Amino acid sequence: MARNGARAPTTTGGTKDEPVRQRLLAEATRLFAEKGFESTSVQEIVSAAGVTKGAMYHYFDSKDDLLREIYARVLRLQIERLERFAGAPGPIADRVHAAAVDVIATTIENLDDSKIFFRSMHQLAPETQKAVRAERRRYHERFRDLLVEGQHAEVFRADVPADLVVDFFFGSVHHLGTWYHTDGALSGTAVGKHFADLLLASLRH
Amino acid sequence: MARNGARAPTTTGGTKDEPVRQRLLAEATRLFAEKGFESTSVQEIVSAAGVTKGAMYHYFDSKDDLLREIYARVLRLQIERLERFAGAPGPIADRVHAAAVDVIATTIENLDDSKIFFRSMHQLAPETQKAVRAERRRYHERFRDLLVEGQHAEVFRADVPADLVVDFFFGSVHHLGTWYHTDGALSGTAVGKHFADLLLASLRH
Amino acid sequence: MARNGARAPTTTGGTKDEPVRQRLLAEATRLFAEKGFESTSVQEIVSAAGVTKGAMYHYFDSKDDLLREIYARVLRLQIERLERFAGAPGPIADRVHAAAVDVIATTIENLDDSKIFFRSMHQLAPETQKAVRAERRRYHERFRDLLVEGQHAEVFRADVPADLVVDFFFGSVHHLGTWYHTDGALSGTAVGKHFADLLLASLRH
Amino acid sequence: MARNGARAPTTTGGTKDEPVRQRLLAEATRLFAEKGFESTSVQEIVSAAGVTKGAMYHYFDSKDDLLREIYARVLRLQIERLERFAGAPGPIADRVHAAAVDVIATTIENLDDSKIFFRSMHQLAPETQKAVRAERRRYHERFRDLLVEGQHAEVFRADVPADLVVDFFFGSVHHLGTWYHTDGALSGTAVGKHFADLLLASLRH
């Protein structure tokens, strides 16, 4: 969890790793989640990463660029996982349940990312913000399509608009960061199962 | 010198007796919701309110103090309303449903407050933050007690911890600010009814 | 020449003087002339003026604004003086000669302003630059009109375009800053007389 | 390591044997003239020249070194041309006229060099600046000697110090960069003829 003062030589030879860039992203994520984007200075980030400002500006265009990269990483991960669960074989109710459990477990595993996401969205440049929102919407739409599939199959009730159910459920997901603590009694998967149960129950006829 | 904890009740019943203070709070709320606490300068707030900095520092101790007042106002309002619904006569399911509809309608009516709440909590001084969290917890606990009452009455399922249901539902509530737009098709009460329906459905045996 | 550490109370009561603002302009002029606009830091200016950066930014929008004020002051002075000489009674040759002597003497009296003028013009924001150039052009046109008047009166030769004569003469004027030194043998007026003689001689039939 | 004071003469007669170095100088000249020395970054220069910083630092010791080379090139060219015209056979008045026309035409042909010359002189290291000024003085003195020759021959008036006439005339020359535009009606030689006429006329008895 602490950063490596000395970068180990790449023994795997797999990813030609860029330790400085990665370290900067990791420390920025941690600090943005802890203190907020605006309250974190570039100096704090580079000090935490053990490099100088010049190095940071060599890899990133700006402090905003750092934030943008964090968003891109989160979205990439979540969309990829959802695709996997949504496209799996099996009854629709099972797929929704599994996807719901997974998104919660993943969110809890990357809770710093989640804390940053909604708290700092308004700090992005308008066009970047638009891009992020569009990507987020695509994600939500993918989940909504699953719900609609269940409604058409008459497995889920259809008297609540699927879009609204998505906002209902993802509100719960996105707020995990404000109350969940790793030292709590419940694991991420446990929370995921409970929430998924509640979601599925709320959709019964 | 600045903040009177207790202010004389508005005898006229109007809102014109302290227009500067109110205007400052209103503009600060609007700007904090729009651009974030850190990105809003004191100068912007006082310009928007049509006064000078000196005037602001006469009524408030600091920029943080403005934020604290906003939080206090939000919490005061929400707790008061919940008490009213929780303590009303009638079956538990009806009371929970009514309280749920109301909290959503009220949140949508004061969407700026809601946007600020979670986005800016970390900007408060640690002790203030603690106080706000405690107050928030009291609010959640009051709602949880309603759910527990329903579980004891065997009206609600008991296999999901009531605390978790509270986090589940209020996650949805608190995220209204990220997607709800006044120009949308659904009124606040309409959204409230749908969300309350989902909540009640998820609690059925 | 050195700045007054203690600002004397305004005994004249005439101009409600702003010593800080004036001191900033004076020191900025001196430093810009000495080291150039880009090579002079805001810190150097405010240190020389004995105030803090905040004070400077209270009176000026930016470092550029300081430069703009210097330009405005120079142009105001020069246009005003030219108008006086151009509009005086007397033969055209005498008026041109007197105006020429005066512009040189005035330029030498404010040599720092002159050094800054052409050396730093390109640092102004494009629109400000345009405005300054337009004002400068008005000034040159006023002088040209005098020359044309002399040509029409057949006092000056007409086989050289008056515009070109203006550029010819003002080139000499504007370059005073690159070679004239106060410790030299010639006074500003002496140089002025010689240059005015050359100008008038060059215009003879 | 970097700068060879003496480079092998271009045996091919082309300009392709050291394209990187030449391209760097050309782009630097263009950019310094356009935006000023201080406002042009090394990165901009190397990008414009299509090379990297390392390449630039291979050919030049520093950014200042680039500027010094530009000055050296200008002075070399102008002194060489003046020598040619001054040493030609013919009456003194004709030689002065021809030299004057040529310096103006040459200046206009290399207007960027001229723009840089006076605007950026103060950015040179003091000793370099001194060297450039000395070279410039030698150039002016060569021209002054021509004027003195004319005065001794009683072709030119002697009641104006020749040095002052040099400053008068070269002021006009050096300011060409502030008003002359290639798209104007007058060619460089045309301007040169007019200015030379004015100079000669101003020197008549």
Next chain:
DNA sequence: AATGAATGAGCATTCATTCAT
């Protein structure tokens, strides 16, 4: 109750230059 000049610490960013490769 209110002004506005002034502070001073802090911020994001730039940039010429170096150096291992």
Next chain:
DNA sequence: TATGAATGAATGCTCATTCAT
């Protein structure tokens, strides 16, 4: 001959806050 990662010092500017009036 050339790269590009990294430095470190400096820069213009912002801003919450104070205080004499």
